[in-house]
Amino acid sequence: MSSSTDSPTLTTETTQLSPQPDTETAKPTKKITLKSSDNQIFEVEESVAMEFATVKSFFEDSPSTDTVPLPNVTAKPLSQVIEFCKEQIKFKANPDEAQKKKYNAEFVTEKSDKDLVDMIPVANYLEIKDLLDVLNQAVADRIENKSVEYVRSFFGIDNDFTAEEEAALRREHAWAYEGVDED
Amino acid sequence: MEERKWEDLEFDCLVNVLGRVDMESLLLYVPFVCKSWYKASLNPSCWKHLVFPTDVDPEWDLTLIEKFKVWYDIHKCSLYSFIKFVVGLSHGNCTGLSLPDGFSEEVLKYIADECPALISLSLPVDHFQTSESLSILPTLIGKWEHLENLRLGSSDNLVDIITQISLACSKFSSLGVSIATIGGKKRHRQLSLIFRI
Numbered sequence: 001m002s003s004s005t006d007s008p009t010l011t012t013e014t015t016q017l018s019p020q021p022d023t024e025t026a027k028p029t030k031k032i033t034l035k036s037s038d039n040q041i042f043e044v045e046e047s048v049a050m051e052f053a054t055v056k057s058f059f060e061d062s063p064s065t066d067t068v069p070l071p072n073v074t075a076k077p078l079s080q081v082i083e084f085c086k087e088q089i090k091f092k093a094n095p096d097e098a099q100k101k102k103y104n105a106e107f108v109t110e111k112s113d114k115d116l117v118d119m120i121p122v123a124n125y126l127e128i129k130d131l132l133d134v135l136n137q138a139v140a141d142r143i144e145n146k147s148v149e150y151v152r153s154f155f156g157i158d159n160d161f162t163a164e165e166e167a168a169l170r171r172e173h174a175w176a177y178e179g180v181d182e183d
Numbered sequence: 184m185e186e187r188k189w190e191d192l193e194f195d196c197l198v199n200v201l202g203r204v205d206m207e208s209l210l211l212y213v214p215f216v217c218k219s220w221y222k223a224s225l226n227p228s229c230w231k232h233l234v235f236p237t238d239v240d241p242e243w244d245l246t247l248i249e250k251f252k253v254w255y256d257i258h259k260c261s262l263y264s265f266i267k268f269v270v271g272l273s274h275g276n277c278t279g280l281s282l283p284d285g286f287s288e289e290v291l292k293y294i295a296d297e298c299p300a301l302i303s304l305s306l307p308v309d310h311f312q313t314s315e316s317l318s319i320l321p322t323l324i325g326k327w328e329h330l331e332n333l334r335l336g337s338s339d340n341l342v343d344i345i346t347q348i349s350l351a352c353s354k355f356s357s358l359g360v361s362i363a364t365i366g367g368k369k370r371h372r373q374l375s376l377i378f379r380i
Contacts, residue, residue, distance in 0.1 A: 124196040132199070140203035145240075148215045151208075160217050169214060169221065174255045177268050 033067040040075035051085040053127030108138035230273035235283035281305035295323040305334040325351040334359040
């Protein structure tokens with residue numbers, strides 16, 4: 001799974017694209033450094049970093065900084081979020097709704113349950129609305145009609161109900177329901 | 184290394200996820216996951232899009248309403264009170280509603296009063312036991328001024344319905360009819376009309 005060598009398919013893909021001048025490389029783009037909570041450094045183009053509303057407002061408040069610490073974000077979900085946003089920038093430059101939909105669908109399909117679950121708090125913290133929509137829908141689809149135990153293990157949640165509290169919850173629901181049923 | 188936990192995920196974000204979960208999960212499983220999920224499941228935003236399933240779960244051989252009865256140990260459970268209970272959880276915020284087979288005139292009246300924000304309404308295809316209850320539909324359309332999409336199981340009262348839509352629903356855009364009676368014969372085909380009022 002190492003990406004140390006560049007895949008040769010990447011070059012063929014580029015040649016298939018319409019031969020338009022690459023404006024991205026024409027002017028050197030500013031790079032922004034993001035630092036994850038586990039001290040990994042990510043260098044991303046400014047346009048990608050500006051997709052993160054949290055990072056954007058950080059820069060508006062302190063424009064002279066070039067490293068943004070992200071104390072709530074670990075490296076793995078951050079790298080996946082960056083990957084998503086890089087693609088979205090391309091779709092912004094060349095709008096293609098069908099391709100974008102396809103990419104978004106594939107992006108979540110190929111991710112493990114844990115990857116999705118770990119990315120949601122990151123997308124939420126960085127305020128990336130499009131990604132959050134895609135992720136929230138994907139996890140909602142994956143827990144459809146699944147048992148309580150399944151959902152807990154899917155999200156890695158500990159049950160904090162005692163047996164008594166759980167029984168009380170059921171009764172509460174039944175009472176609320178029977179209140180409706182009176183008339 | 185401290186990772187953010189799902190239990191502590193911001194309330195709004197959790198509600199956003201739960202608003203996309205199907206009705207069965209939201210009603211039967213989500214409240215029991217943990218305390219913060221229980222609290223989030225009571226938020227009206229989770230209940231904006233209500234799709235009442237009509238089919239029987241093959242694994243359990245039970246409909247949702249039957250499962251609901253078993254799960255919460257409820258003895259008396261009519262379809263009307265079940266729909267009323269679920270719609271009531273939206274506290275008037277319901278924007279999308281798909282009704283199950285066998286609903287009564289009371290159900291439609293209740294929805295007309297309790298769902299003023301409704302944008303999409305879908306009535307079941309198999310409406311044989313409910314066709315009579317649909318005769319009041321034209322008189323209720325006026326309560327849904329935000330209605331944009333309507334999917335009907337039959338073409339009964341279609342002219343009256345369209346008339347009321349044109350009077351009350353300024354943003355209306357599409358009408359679908361699953362079974363249309365054309366020239367006295369029932370045709371099982373989808374008719375879709377795009378509106379420009």
